[in-house]
Amino acid sequence: GIAALMAYVLGVLALSGPSWRQGGQPMWSGGVPLVVALDLSSAASAGDLPPSRLAQARAKLARLMQLRKGAPVALVVYADDAYTVAPLTDDAANVALFIDSLSPDVMPVDGQRPGRAIERSVELLQRAGHRQGEILLLTGEFDAGASSAAVAARSAGYQVSVLGLGSTRGALFRSRDGAVRQARLDPAGLQSLARAGGGRFVAVTADDADLQALGVLGSGDGAMATGRQSGGRVWLDEGYWLIPPLMALALLMFRRRSGTALVLLCLCLPWTPAQARDWWQRPDQAVHEQLQRGNQAYREKRYAEAAALYRSGDTADAHYNRGNALGRAGQYPQAIAAYDEALRRQPGMPDALANRRAVEAAMKRKPPPGPRQGNPQAGAGKSPGQSGQGGAQSRGGQPAPGTQDPPQRPTPPRSPDAQSEQAQRNADEAQRERMQRALANQPRSEGGRVTQPAEKPPETAAQRERRLANEAWLRRIPDDPGGLLRAKLRLEHERRQREGFAP
Numbered sequence: 001g002i003a004a005l006m007a008y009v010l011g012v013l014a015l016s017g018p019s020w021r022q023g024g025q026p027m028w029s030g031g032v033p034l035v036v037a038l039d040l041s042s043a044a045s046a047g048d049l050p051p052s053r054l055a056q057a058r059a060k061l062a063r064l065m066q067l068r069k070g071a072p073v074a075l076v077v078y079a080d081d082a083y084t085v086a087p088l089t090d091d092a093a094n095v096a097l098f099i100d101s102l103s104p105d106v107m108p109v110d111g112q113r114p115g116r117a118i119e120r121s122v123e124l125l126q127r128a129g130h131r132q133g134e135i136l137l138l139t140g141e142f143d144a145g146a147s148s149a150a151v152a153a154r155s156a157g158y159q160v161s162v163l164g165l166g167s168t169r170g171a172l173f174r175s176r177d178g179a180v181r182q183a184r185l186d187p188a189g190l191q192s193l194a195r196a197g198g199g200r201f202v203a204v205t206a207d208d209a210d211l212q213a214l215g216v217l218g219s220g221d222g223a224m225a226t227g228r229q230s231g232g233r234v235w236l237d238e239g240y241w242l243i244p245p246l247m248a249l250a251l252l253m254f255r256r257r258s259g260t261a262l263v264l265l266c267l268c269l270p271w272t273p274a275q276a277r278d279w280w281q282r283p284d285q286a287v288h289e290q291l292q293r294g295n296q297a298y299r300e301k302r303y304a305e306a307a308a309l310y311r312s313g314d315t316a317d318a319h320y321n322r323g324n325a326l327g328r329a330g331q332y333p334q335a336i337a338a339y340d341e342a343l344r345r346q347p348g349m350p351d352a353l354a355n356r357r358a359v360e361a362a363m364k365r366k367p368p369p370g371p372r373q374g375n376p377q378a379g380a381g382k383s384p385g386q387s388g389q390g391g392a393q394s395r396g397g398q399p400a401p402g403t404q405d406p407p408q409r410p411t412p413p414r415s416p417d418a419q420s421e422q423a424q425r426n427a428d429e430a431q432r433e434r435m436q437r438a439l440a441n442q443p444r445s446e447g448g449r450v451t452q453p454a455e456k457p458p459e460t461a462a463q464r465e466r467r468l469a470n471e472a473w474l475r476r477i478p479d480d481p482g483g484l485l486r487a488k489l490r491l492e493h494e495r496r497q498r499e500g501f502a503p
Contacts, residue, residue, distance in 0.1 A: 007249040019235040031071030032131045033088055034216055036061065037117035039139035039165065040104050043078040046140075046183035048171035049204065053183075054103060056204060057138050057165055061099050065092040066142055067217050075125050077102060080111025082120035083489045083495070088128045098485060106486040108493035110176040110415045115145035118160060118197075122153050124180040133158045135197070136216050140166035140185045142193050150197030160197020161214050221265065285311050294321065303329040307338075316346035322354060332363045 038061070044054040065073070075085040085102075086095040104110070114137055125133040135158055142162075152162040170184030189201065194201035202210045211217055252389050294309030303325045310322035323338035339356040343349055459467075 007246055010242050010246045010249065014246065017237040017239050018242075019238050021238070022235055031068075031338065033072035033074075033125060033128065033133040034068070034136060035074045035076060035088070035121035035124055035133065036136050036138065037076040037078060037082065037114070037121055039112065039114065039117075039137070039141075040102060041078075041112040041174055042104050042108050042175040043112060043140065043181075043183040044104050044165075046166060046171040046173040048167040048169060048183060048185070049165060053165045053477050058099050058102060060138070060163070060204060060211075061102075062096060064094040064211055064216065065099070067208070067211065070189050072130070073129070074121075076117055076120050076124070077107065078114065078117035078120070079104070079490075079492065080109040080116075081111075082108075082111055082116040082122065083492055085485065086122060086126060087131075101485045104176070106489055108490050112139075112143065114139055114142050114143065114193075114472065115147075115149035118146065118149035118153050122156055122158055125158055133217060134199070135160045136195075136214065137162045139190070140164060140183060142186070142189055146193055146337055147196045150193055154196070154198040154208050158197075159199045160194065161199030161216065162201045163210060163214060164190050164192045164201065165205055208493070227386050244448070248261075249359045254444045254460040291318060291321075293324070298325055298328075301328075307331075307334075316349060316352075319345065320349065320352050320355075323352065323359075327355065327359050327362075332359050333358050364491040377443060 008127075038057055040054075043055065044052070046053050047184050049056045061075075072088045072090055073092050073095055074088040075098060076082055077085055086100050088094065091199050112235070117137065118135060121135040125135075135153060137160065139162065153160050163421045164185050164187060166183060166185035168187065170182050172180055173183050174180050183205070187201070191201045200214055201214045204210055208217075290312035294306045294312075297303075297306035297309060307325035307329060309316050311323060312318070317339050319342035323335045323342065326332075326335035326338055336356055336359055341360070342352045343356075346352075395398050
């Protein structure tokens, strides 16, 4: 009974959310997502908004992207159908890249159906996982289907606002079929459209007053810009700390003398930090980590340690690297065996063949004759061929074994063979210098080679002339920023027709 009462009290306290410290309140710093839908019908070329509706719309879009840094924004264009120019992104600069390419001639088919733009905007917001958002139409006219689309968007949780382009007096424009038509701003109709979408209608202005009135600046103003609130610290719920004693009391209620077992279990638990990374690491991940440590040891010239670490891998590259490390350590027979293992797994590996031949040559090579007394380092811990062999080059700038410089020996006493000994030493030194120039200090990476960039050969006169001709040809290519967008929308239009989604 007492255990049940204590468990009840602890449960109530845990659910009440006790707290004894404060922390920062997490806020959404991205702002409300916005989809801008621009009218790119032939009416956009009308001059009732000097110099044209399109020019004013471009300038307004550029200003909006400049002020809306950090808030999600997307761009949709429409005429007879709507197309996505830029999906929702937090970087408004990516959307601003397309502004100069916007013109009526990029649209596959002329027309004016803002309802399609609203539907496309809702689809973008839903695909991005936003349950709330704003849609901003930049247009001067609307059709009957736009109001029903705005109502549907509002029901889905998205607000539809309108930025009016044009003037009430209107202006003439020529449509793509050659007909001359009249474009005129319809404030009353656009106001009703915005009301149906739960948003606002504002006619375009020369300053930022229209964007501020619409409330679409997002992160460009005030608290929405930073996503923070003054004094935004809250008390943290610490009720989860009461769960362990609550579970212990529940255990006491189920079995007699379980309290003693619980205490003993707690005393037997290890109090050292758990190495969860080792517990959950896959075997291939552990091998990869060992090989990376081997590469690091090789670069630091700890060749014996590197050879031991490379043993964890059973691939051609791992055995090849082990052979290099053993060769550097002076263990030539073991290095040859490692190269043989690499060749068994990858027959004909050029690097392994080259380095194997180099090790064999180092083993056969005899040290120059002469006394070694007085030099305790001469020949210590080295195979016979290591002291005078410069090694061999591996493909890709790979270091080959047997390239260590020999310890300095005292000048041997004169003998009848002094000249031949000196010639031998000179030849050894020349060979060592040649090989050192060709070698690098990096092992082969697992799954590939680590190569150093080769020196670029000097450019010939013919190559230079060809390069200059290519550069001049590239400069003659016409700069058409709207060409890519035009092709993209045309392909999307053709796809919709094939799939039966054409309007």
